[in-house]
Amino acid sequence: MPAELSLNLATVRKQWTMREAVDGAVRHGFAGVAPWREMVAEIGTAASARLFRDSGLRVTGYCRGGLFPAADAAGRQAAIDDNKQAIDEAAAIGAECVVLIGGGLPKGSRDLAGARAMFADGLAAVLPHARAARVPLALEPMHPMYAADRGCISTLAEMSDLCDRLGEGLGIAVDTYHVWWDPNLAREIARAGKRIISHHICDWLVPTRHMLTDRGMMGDGVIDFPAIRRMIEAAGYRGVQEVEIFSDDWWSRPGDEVLRVVMERFKTMCQP
Amino acid sequence: MPAELSLNLATVRKQWTMREAVDGAVRHGFAGVAPWREMVAEIGTAASARLFRDSGLRVTGYCRGGLFPAADAAGRQAAIDDNKQAIDEAAAIGAECVVLIGGGLPKGSRDLAGARAMFADGLAAVLPHARAARVPLALEPMHPMYAADRGCISTLAEMSDLCDRLGEGLGIAVDTYHVWWDPNLAREIARAGKRIISHHICDWLVPTRHMLTDRGMMGDGVIDFPAIRRMIEAAGYRGVQEVEIFSDDWWSRPGDEVLRVVMERFKTMCQP
Numbered sequence: 001m002p003a004e005l006s007l008n009l010a011t012v013r014k015q016w017t018m019r020e021a022v023d024g025a026v027r028h029g030f031a032g033v034a035p036w037r038e039m040v041a042e043i044g045t046a047a048s049a050r051l052f053r054d055s056g057l058r059v060t061g062y063c064r065g066g067l068f069p070a071a072d073a074a075g076r077q078a079a080i081d082d083n084k085q086a087i088d089e090a091a092a093i094g095a096e097c098v099v100l101i102g103g104g105l106p107k108g109s110r111d112l113a114g115a116r117a118m119f120a121d122g123l124a125a126v127l128p129h130a131r132a133a134r135v136p137l138a139l140e141p142m143h144p145m146y147a148a149d150r151g152c153i154s155t156l157a158e159m160s161d162l163c164d165r166l167g168e169g170l171g172i173a174v175d176t177y178h179v180w181w182d183p184n185l186a187r188e189i190a191r192a193g194k195r196i197i198s199h200h201i202c203d204w205l206v207p208t209r210h211m212l213t214d215r216g217m218m219g220d221g222v223i224d225f226p227a228i229r230r231m232i233e234a235a236g237y238r239g240v241q242e243v244e245i246f247s248d249d250w251w252s253r254p255g256d257e258v259l260r261v262v263m264e265r266f267k268t269m270c271q272p
Numbered sequence: 273m274p275a276e277l278s279l280n281l282a283t284v285r286k287q288w289t290m291r292e293a294v295d296g297a298v299r300h301g302f303a304g305v306a307p308w309r310e311m312v313a314e315i316g317t318a319a320s321a322r323l324f325r326d327s328g329l330r331v332t333g334y335c336r337g338g339l340f341p342a343a344d345a346a347g348r349q350a351a352i353d354d355n356k357q358a359i360d361e362a363a364a365i366g367a368e369c370v371v372l373i374g375g376g377l378p379k380g381s382r383d384l385a386g387a388r389a390m391f392a393d394g395l396a397a398v399l400p401h402a403r404a405a406r407v408p409l410a411l412e413p414m415h416p417m418y419a420a421d422r423g424c425i426s427t428l429a430e431m432s433d434l435c436d437r438l439g440e441g442l443g444i445a446v447d448t449y450h451v452w453w454d455p456n457l458a459r460e461i462a463r464a465g466k467r468i469i470s471h472h473i474c475d476w477l478v479p480t481r482h483m484l485t486d487r488g489m490m491g492d493g494v495i496d497f498p499a500i501r502r503m504i505e506a507a508g509y510r511g512v513q514e515v516e517i518f519s520d521d522w523w524s525r526p527g528d529e530v531l532r533v534v535m536e537r538f539k540t541m542c543q544p
Contacts, residue, residue, distance in 0.1 A: 104478075110496040112453065145417040147453035148478045148494045158455050181384070181419040183430050206376075206420045208483060222420045224382040 006032035008244035014251035032058030066100030068122025102153035171197030278304035280516035304330030338372030340394025374425035443469030
């Protein structure tokens with residue numbers, strides 16, 4: 001059976017339009033794609049839905065929601081409304097989940113625990129909408145270096161706690177880049193278990209020259225992908241992996257070269 | 273009672289020699305200093321001991337040891353020998369502890385769990401020497417963004433586990449920069465309790481432009497210093513705080529300006 005890999009379209013966002021990237025994904029044998037909201041907005045949800053359907057590809061995730069913390073009630077409500085809209089878009093384009101991240105501290109705030117509570121509150125507020133739309137929300141902890149400005153929820157343990165509290169309709173996204181360092185990784189992947197609905201891959205480079213745009217191609221860094229995949233399969237998830245690489249380096253290369261290397265590394269470096 | 277603050281000499285290492293920095297620390301009302309090994313090596317341990325004694329300052333820590341993981345047995349033994357030497361130097365200069373960090377992955381390795389085990393083994397190997405010298409080892413977890421190349425031990429929980437296993441002679445260093453993001457911070461500081469023997473302060477800037485040399489002056493970033501200090505005091509540590517800022521920005525300013533701002537921010541931003 002061929003390896004199943006999905007392409008997060010951020011990986012080639014500087015080289016290609018969404019249409020070009022979908023064509024590239026088909027050409028290189030990907031099983032699916034994961035688009036971002038701004039890409040879908042550019043051609044509209046109806047045209048996007050058609051594009052994905054005609055491609056024969058799965059839409060393994062929709063990026064992204066969450067980001068609930070805000071400085072005031074109006075801001076928090078705006079985030080909730082925006083997440084509901086993202087859920088509707090995901091349903092319209094046939095996405096299998098919406099990926100949610102914590103969001104950063106509100107401007108001027110030093111209250112990380114408060115931001116985390118706002119994430120939980122926002123999540124609770126949009127969950128009925130997600131259930132009604134039958135779109136699971138994939139909760140993605142982000143590396144602690146993003147705790148201040150992007151992802152205030154840093155660990156799988158926190159996301160599993162939220163799943164325990166809020167129940168049905170939630171899942172977990174395990175992104176190797178964000179969780180590889182976790183001393184409790186094996187335990188927390190096992191705990192996430194059947195809730196795992198998304199598995200992203202991306203390597204950690206040494207040195208990392210930029211905190212956002214110097215992520216690595218699998219095999220170029222220090223992450224042990226086979227080991228993490230074994231944990232994930234042991235937890236019950238055997239589905240598609242999704243490659244997502246934010247990289248000034250790879251964004252500067254031709255899209256076909258990037259996808260060729262991605263597919264090769266996926267086959268040689270990422271199998272359990 | 274005046275605030276008690278120690279100066280980690282890395283904070284002004286680009287502006288000043290160790291002698292100049294010690295003079296500066298006295299001039300600005302610091303209670304102590306924490307030198308680095310290369311600074312002490314430059315003038316020798318005997319002259320360093322005299323310098324500190326004559327200054328009337330405490331030597332609140334000696335930087336640094338640990339870094340046990342290595343690619344082969346010879347490398348690991350070299351690290352153990354080097355740590356014993358650091359302990360002897362610390363005793364000679366009257367340092368109150370040696371600060372130990374995890375160290376990175378051996379070159380070419382993707383085995384983070386293995387590196388962590390090597391840290392534990394190295395620690396166990398040097399601990400009798402530290403006990404005999406009556407120099408406590410302050411175990412400092414480092415921010416997860418350093419897990420690959422500097423500090424494979426990322427959390428207070430892991431360091432407390434090591435203290436539980438190895439016993440007497442070990443303590444914990446809580447550096448706000450490394451632990452502020454930890455969702456279990458309050459619990460793990462409480463658990464560390466009386467083992468806390470070192471409390472470093474440094475702020476997290478948004479954005480952080482460089483992973484090593486863009487650390488922040490207290491008050492310029494997002495860390496809630498009073499909240500963390502309250503946790504630490506509740507755990508039973510009421511000792512000196514130690515400022516340690518690696519920053520291209522602050523290194524480019526006159527040393528007296530840096531120490532003036534440090535002392536001012538310590539008084540206004542870091543009290544419980």
